[in-house]
Amino acid sequence: MAENANQNKGLQPQARAPGYEDVMNLASRRGYFLRSADSYPNTPAGFWDYGPLGTLFKNRYVELWRRMIVKRDEMVELDTSEVLPRAVFVASGHVGNFSDPIVECSNCHSIYRVDKLIEEKVRRAVPEGLPDIEYDALLAENNIVCSNCKNALKGTRRFNMMFRVGIGPQGEEAYLRPETCQGIFVDIPVLFKTQRIKLPRGFAQLGKSFRNEIAPRQGILRQREFYQAEVEVLFNPERVDLPRFDVALEYSLNISAGDVEPTLIKVSEAISRGVVPNKLIGYYLYLIQSFYESLGLRTERIRLRSLTRQEKAFYSAVAFDLEVKTSVGWLELVACNYRSDYDLRQHAEASKTDFTVEDDGKKVLPHIFELSMGVGRSLYALLDEAYRVDDTRTYLALLPRVAPIQVGVFPLMSKEGLPEKARAIYDLLRYDLDAMYDETGSIGRRYARSDEAGIPFCVTVDQETMKQGTVTVRERDSKMQSVVPAEQLQAWLKTRLS
RNA sequence: GCGGCGUUGGUCUAGCGGUAGGAUUUAGGCUUCCCAAGCCUGAUGCGCGGGUUCGAUUCCCGCACGCCGCACCA
Missing domain, CATH: 3.40.50.800 (Anticodon-binding domain)
Known part of the structure; x- marks a missing residue:
């Protein structure tokens, strides 16, 4: 899509609506996003640097995040390690669930998700947690062949999306975290012992996460190494109706179920109709939607999409994605997951440590609601929204408060x-x-x-x-x-x- | 990962079997001074590797990266 001559100066109006390419062109020319190690040939995809303007922009975003979410809700801020031992990810479920069963065609090297492939053929649900040899059996008995070259498929193996690292001279097995929150979870017992923390309480962390994507595309939108700004709210599931959450009740969330147009619904009504499970979750959905509104995104371009059971992550009981309409379509910026007590229960069992905390005179294992925000995607969405071309110039109509x-x-x-x-x-x-x-x-x-x-x-x-x-x-x-x-x-x- | 198309200064591009030209950007200087004016001087490029050839940016193969489609996106 070569649209020449007007890229540099923006002196001529463009014939088509500006899109992802134009935004990224400006972003790389002006030093927002740069491809990592671009001076070297053959550098792998999925790694990006923030340039001078991008760094200021990210700092601004983080500053506003801290002010409007972290400080406003009096959250605890942490900065935990990126490398964690294998045992942590066994407990969290990532060693087992974060990997996909795949099969590779021995002839043309096409790679398929085994469970999805079998499902398609036999027209019934196939779990993704079967032993690999059972997949091979299913492949054989259903005569499943490579759709590319008709070669028979066998040899199921696992592709784990976590980056494996070896610690010390022995190379002890560990992983780069695929989400920042596990570092928070494993610190919970000591935090509650030493920091005089009461439920409910949010824990906030900005940091890098790492996912070894099979084929990252869409540049900054899908990176192998990326910033997350995560909030993990720990609460007693018996006490979710606190008065402090009432400020959200009259606020209108823009909620959609499935891919339908979102509709505005007051938090109080969303709760009474069962769209949102409780007041605490309603309040945090309000916090996140209003945050993006305050960054300059229009309400009608923000939706909280309620995820179906198939779409949800393995740990998630209730899930909304906060999505923003950009020139690449609806873009997921934030995963809002009700993780129940899944994580703390798993870590308690695996580490043989008590993860319960005292609340209301009783020992409870806290439940968790999380806001997992993609920083790079959020910055892209803001640029995409602000990008303007008129007869004489190209400019970014960023709100003054978000300008780098x-x-x-x-x-x-x-x-x-x-x-x-x-x-x-x-x-x-x-x-x-x-x-x-x-x-x-x-x-x-x-x-x-x-x-x-x-x-x-x-x-x-x-x-x-x-x-x-x-x-x-x-x-x-x-x-x-x-x-x-x-x-x-x-x-x-x-x-x-x- | 599969299939298709592509890759020339930071950006946008011209071009060729004899190693590249422009625009813009950029650095320095002159001039001007409220919305990308002008002039002078300079800087920066054929994605990587291999093959064919006397000679490859150009042709062939592989790889990387990018775009589109498929698959994938916990």
Whole structure:
């Protein structure tokens, strides 16, 4: 899809609606997302770096996540290890369930999911947990052949999506975590012993997870190494109707079941109709939906899709995916899973450690509701939403509060003391805000460059600054200019960036 | 992983069996000064490996990566 000549400057309107390619083109040109180790040939797919702007953007997202979710709900923040011993993932179920039974055609090397393949042929459910030889038996008795080359299939084996690592000289078997939360779960006993924590309580963690995808595509949307911002809420299943969750009752969730259009439904009504199991879950669904709304995504483009039994992860009792409509369709940003007491029960049994905590005078094994947020996908969704092309320019209409660089400071000309003055103003701003200074090229060029980077406000220092002490602030989306006294600039900006 | 198509500076592209030209970007300079103006100078490229050939960016094979379809996405 070569759409040439207008990629660099955005001077001509594009004939088609901008899509994933355009957003990623801008993102790589402007230093949001970069392919990892791209200077080396044959670097495997699925690994991405955050460039200068991308790093600021991620930091902004995390800052807002901490403010609007973590701090608002008074969660406990953790940063746990990425490498965990095999036993942890045996208990969590990942060693057994995170692997798929596959069969490879010995002739053309096509790879199939064995259970799915047999299901298709015999038209009844086939569990994915059978011993491998039973799959081979089923393949043989149903005469299942490779759909590509008609070769008979046999030799079922397991493909585990976890990255295996060897610890120390003995290479003791361990894995990179496929989700950040297991590190939280295994710390629960000591946390409750030492940190004076009461139920219900959220535990929040930002970190990397690793999944050895068979064939990652869609770039930043499906990585082998990626950031998750996870929240694990531990609660007593007997006490989910606390008054603190009432703030959510009048809020409208945009819920859809299956692939139908979502409908707005108040939390209170969703609970009474059984769409949402209880007040606690309603409250956290409210927290997550309103978070994405506050980042600038429109409510009608956000849906909480209730997952069917087939779609849910092996540990999940109730599950909603928070999805956002982008140019690549509905994109899953957050998995909201009611994990019940599955994880803590498994870890308690495997580690022979007591995972119960005291609540309401009784020992309880906490249940868990999680919000598992994909950071890279969220950032992509924000860029996709903000991407604008008009007759004269390409720009990112990011909300000021999510913009990676919040303000640019420019001298109108590179002479007559303007650069020194502009530099002094920049120096006043740069510690409290993410600011950039630029004196190269014409002022229009600098505006255009900052528009494409999504900078919401540009401050220009001109002759009036020298005489009157005022600066001109130019707003990205409207191109409107305001004259602001230099000494009020910081406050002026801060009210508009909050 | 299978099938199809593709891969030329950061980006978009022209082109050829005799190792590449433009636009934009970018660095430095001049000039101009409120929305990508102009001029000068410079920088950056044929995805990787192998084969054919006197010579390969060009032809062939393999690989990697990308896109589309299939499969996969705990």
